[in-house]
Amino acid sequence: xxxxxxxxxxxxxxxxxxxxxxxxxxxxxxxxxxxxxxxxxxxxxxxxxxxxxxxxxxxxxxxxxxxxxxxxxxxxxxxxxxxxxxxxxxxxxxxxxxxxxxxxxxxxxxxxxxxxxxxxxxxxxxxxxxxxxxxxxxxxxxxxxxxxxxxxxxxxxxxxxxxxxxxxxxxxxxxxxxxxxxxxxxxxxxxxxxxxxxxxxxxxxxxxxxxxxxxxxxxxxxxxxxxxxxxxxxxxxxxxxxxxxxxxxxxxxxx
Ligand code: FER
Numbered sequence: 001x002x003x004x005x006x007x008x009x010x011x012x013x014x015x016x017x018x019x020x021x022x023x024x025x026x027x028x029x030x031x032x033x034x035x036x037x038x039x040x041x042x043x044x045x046x047x048x049x050x051x052x053x054x055x056x057x058x059x060x061x062x063x064x065x066x067x068x069x070x071x072x073x074x075x076x077x078x079x080x081x082x083x084x085x086x087x088x089x090x091x092x093x094x095x096x097x098x099x100x101x102x103x104x105x106x107x108x109x110x111x112x113x114x115x116x117x118x119x120x121x122x123x124x125x126x127x128x129x130x131x132x133x134x135x136x137x138x139x140x141x142x143x144x145x146x147x148x149x150x151x152x153x154x155x156x157x158x159x160x161x162x163x164x165x166x167x168x169x170x171x172x173x174x175x176x177x178x179x180x181x182x183x184x185x186x187x188x189x190x191x192x193x194x195x196x197x198x199x200x201x202x203x204x205x206x207x208x209x210x211x212x213x214x215x216x217x218x219x220x221x222x223x224x225x226x227x228x229x230x231x232x233x234x235x236x237x238x239x240x241x242x243x244x245x246x247x248x249x250x251x252x253x254x255x
Pocket of ligand 1: 058060061114150151152153177178179
């Protein structure tokens with residue numbers, strides 16, 4: 001039984017060490033332009049140390065700034081560090097809409113834009129991860145890479161994470177959207193996933209219209225005996241749920 005994050009988990013505390021968020025730009029061979037991402041480095045970050053990395057993805061209505069604008073990730077993470085509940089890690093907030101105009105504007109369900117969320121797999125693996133690992137003191141092993149996201153980003157995390165187990169050992173989907181592949185396509189080889197995954201997390205609000213997607217993946221994983229966490233929480237397709245998920249998922253990482 002998983003309890004929700006304690007009261008105050010997302011409230012700014014005075015006088016605690018703080019991480020830093022900066023915007024980076026990387027060359028994308030996939031899209032053919034320069035793309036932005038935000039990078040959070042933890043309190044006390046030092047290039048003398050090597051850090052694991054969480055890639056944290058946004059939803060259909062957002063871009064690389066969505067988590068920071070609505071989800072207070074820096075407050076949640078700084079508080080977790082201060083309470084000694086988090087492994088020091090770099091958190092990268094990419095833009096998961098891999099196309100020349102990657103702003104969340106116009107018809108967000110335009111097939112070209114939906115396709116761009118698929119194209120992001122190549123941008124992440126071939127462009128962004130190499131950039132992060134050559135510009136930060138980031139670990140380069142699969143055991144030290146995690147991918148998670150909300151809604152469209154949750155679907156991406158399952159599709160990309162489970163489809164690239166040579167790159168990721170930790171996968172989290174918060175309220176995954178209809179871009180999630182069918183369960184038997186997500187994990188055609190359950191034995192491989194069982195041996196390689198350190199954590200597979202799926203969560204969704206009980207008032208979320210998209211919950212059946214999560215339930216279908218969970219039931220397949222259960223049938224195939226793939227260890228995972230299925231966490232149904234109270235709430236809808238909304239930020240209180242995703243902030244709670246970030247708190248609960250991130251504190252399980254890299255341990
Ligand atoms: C859909 C409903 C919701 C869909 C995507 C979403 C691709 C994504 C929602 C979000 O990211 O919040 O039918 O199709």
